[in-house]
Amino acid sequence: MAVSDSKLRALLGKKHSDKYPRRLADRGGLSILHRGSGVLSFEFRYRFAGKQNAVTLGTYTNNDAGIKLAEARRKAEQCQAWLDDGRNPATMLKLAKNERLKPVTVRDALGYWINNYAKENRRNIDRHIMQLEKWVYPRIGELPLADCETRHWLEVFDAYRKTAPVAAGYCFQLCKQALKYCRVRRYATSNALDDLTVVDVGKKQGKRDRILNMDELRDVLRWSGEITTNRYYGNLACLLLAFGARSQEVRLSQLREWDLDACTWTVPTAHSKTSTKIIRPIPDRVKPFIKELMTHAKVNKSIYLLGELKRPEAVSQAGRQIWKRLQHKEPWTWHDLRRSLATHLNEAGVAPHVVELILGHTLPGVMAHYVHTSRLPEQKAALELWQNILNDQEEQNNVVNLRG
Known part of the structure; x- marks a missing residue:
């Protein structure tokens, strides 16, 4: 039977004299360990490469200092998805932790694309770099890419559009290409621009037919x-x-x-x-x-x-x-x-x-x-x-x- 928030709140801080933590099974491989000190922690148990393993997903504190039951269940689902993909959840969690400690910023991601792709394949790359330095980096360049949401990008392009709508559209396209490049090469992951188009952030360059007499x-x-x-x-x-x-x-x-x-x-x-x-x-x-x-x-x-x-x-x-x-x-x-x-x-x-x-x-x-x-x-x-x-x-x- 799945554990409820009310049951966790009742157990939180309640001490016991058992030598080992008491285990409460939830669902999807998720368990709650009730330690003798009254501390509650979430654990995901799984089998990988023929061996039994377990990883701690966080501590329940009933406040922002810990994680909630719903968040622990989401983490357990992510661990199961990694397992289904043939990856060890313990390793993936460690990589995720390292990324949080030293996250890839928006500037890092765009720089990775520039140095590894754009300098050899894009014309006017110096012009694109100046666009990024003027409009993107001052606003969101130091934000962790994983934390940079669609709304943050829209603030950049909305400001750019007021000055140069067509140029804003071009800048958006190169940023979208850069994020896809980083994602495909497993450097960093962001889908913040996937659902946007040029007309959402700027203006397409119209086909000109001006002929001077x-x-x-x-x-x-x-x-x-x-x-x-x-x-x-x-x-x-x-x-x-x-x-x-x-x-x-x-x-x-x-x-x-x-x-x-x-x-x-x-x-x-x-x-x-x-x-x-x-x-x-x-x-x-x-x-x-x-x-x-x-x-x-x-x-x-x-x-x-x-x-x-x-x-x-x-x-x-x-x-x-x-x-x-x-x-x-x-x-x-x-x-x-x-x-x-x-x-x-x-x-x-x-x-x-x-x-x-x-x-x-x-x-x-x-x-x-x-x-x-x-x-x-x-x-x-x-x-x-x-x-x-x-x-x-x-x-x-x-x-x-x-x-x-």
């Missing part, structure tokens, strides 16, 4: 060369317009990537979103501008074409503000310049696969397996055509064309 693109080109324009962002805009590259590729671009003799720009795999090397030809009209940037970078003893390395957040934020300065009717970002180049080149009759190579995309379908060439002459012809499209109208209006 030629007047708007020429506005950007004109702005990039104005004296009052910040030189870093003016030069960045000029390069993005010229090559249709990703802002990351230009931001990280180093002098060694540029070969003015061969007239090529080689984006290394480390800077490529697709983890593939990208080779682009340098249009003749752009070559003097590249040479000027390289000269300035060398004078300033910088390895970067733009003379310095700015944080991606700063670059993105700057790009989101330019449309207002130019009084354009609709917002646009750096990436929209890339989409605009692709659209206008397609409209000008450039073959789609050549545009894809310029953009640094992986070719689709069968071409991905059989076309292993950069087709530089075709790319250069397309980019020279693009320079003519960008500059011809400006030349007619006596406005300075692409710098150089």
Whole structure:
């Protein structure tokens, strides 16, 4: 017959003179030992590897100093589950105790994922680390992962969402992946994020379709060369317009990537979103501008074409503000310049696969397996055509064309 709380309360503190503790059987292998001193303790008895074993689960005190009957039964059920899984409850309880004494914190778990997975497999990992250091670690970084509940995580993402809802969604996704990685590798266990989705904590990035018309693109080109324009962002805009590259590729671009003799720009795999090397030809009209940037970078003893390395957040934020300065009717970002180049080149009759190579995309379908060439002459012809499209109208209006 199962033991009741009232019976335990009646026995608590009641002494007896028996040499050995009196045993009261409960259920599921759980027993209560009534010691001569009046102390009551919970014990789980089991057989493992052919031997009889017993582990103490805690002491009954009828207050918060001990454990209650219901908690002892839950622990006994966990011990039985370990047994069913072929694991020794005594060993598992010892491991659990060690984890409580020196628990894995949220910072430890995310750091484990970063060091063992993300640094080799995730792009922009430095940016992700900065997100964690700004939003996650100050709030819950030192909490034991096992004690960090869903509500604690939501407090982090709710604060982040007010500032940057899309970035909050990305941060949530990487945290969720990190916790799963730790769980699969048995480093630490947490299911606090399992039932949440991006829309619960932030906002999904919508599919953009903003295409700048030629007047708007020429506005950007004109702005990039104005004296009052910040030189870093003016030069960045000029390069993005010229090559249709990703802002990351230009931001990280180093002098060694540029070969003015061969007239090529080689984006290394480390800077490529697709983890593939990208080779682009340098249009003749752009070559003097590249040479000027390289000269300035060398004078300033910088390895970067733009003379310095700015944080991606700063670059993105700057790009989101330019449309207002130019009084354009609709917002646009750096990436929209890339989409605009692709659209206008397609409209000008450039073959789609050549545009894809310029953009640094992986070719689709069968071409991905059989076309292993950069087709530089075709790319250069397309980019020279693009320079003519960008500059011809400006030349007619006596406005300075692409710098150089």
